[in-house]
Amino acid sequence: MLVNTKERLIKKHYEELTNMLLVAEKSIIEAQKEANYHIGAMQSRYDTFKEEAQYLVDAQKIRCNELKSLIYKTSDLLKNISSIKPDNIKEGVCFTLTDGTDQKHFFIIPSGLGGVMSVNDRKYLCVSENAPVIKPFLGKKLNEYADDYEHPLENFYILEIL
Structure with missing residues (x-):
């Protein structure tokens, strides 16, 4: 689905x-x-x-x-x-970041034209690999944090990759 x-x-x-x-x-x-x-x-x-x-x-x-x-x-x-295997953060995957209380959902596509994709009552923001908000997470796997310590989502880790 x-x-x-x-x-x-x-x-x-x-x-x-x-x-x-x-x-x-x-x-x-x-x-x-x-x-x-x-x-x-x-x-x-x-x-x-x-x-x-x-x-x-x-x-x-x-x-x-x-x-x-x-x-x-x-x-x-x-x-x-x-x-596409959802084994790390890359183009074509949906993923969820969390800080333990808040969750943010993303879908990486080439155009990054924005837009929201709804799946199972979750809204995934469509972004490109160049989007600053997700760039530090590229290549990361489950439970990993961003490399950039001055990133707005520095306290968020990867909860799920689909």
Whole structure:
């Protein structure tokens, strides 16, 4: 059941990434049109509107490459989610941290677009491996604490890995 829930959530994130890529690609076209418009509008060498539009084109191209990479990683995770062993904290696992009184639940996916996944009345926050809140726990096993002693969850240890 947990694998099916993970698959649904990963598919949802895949769709969001795909939509974000489409928006970024449209933005490139619009920004390039704007930059091209300014080519003939002014003869000045220092046409800041053209420069700003061209910067936007370049920034959106970088964003498209990042999104394509995330889409690939998300697709790969979806294909392999059923074979991921929950033996330590890594991409594709759900895990619970506790300090003995409070519990925090996370699900690690490539995009880290946020969102919450509900499983058995628990809400798992979706984060990427780069999220500062979980980064010190990567590679850790049950009952281990974070390496960072000045971490907001320094008193939390790993209660469960699914």
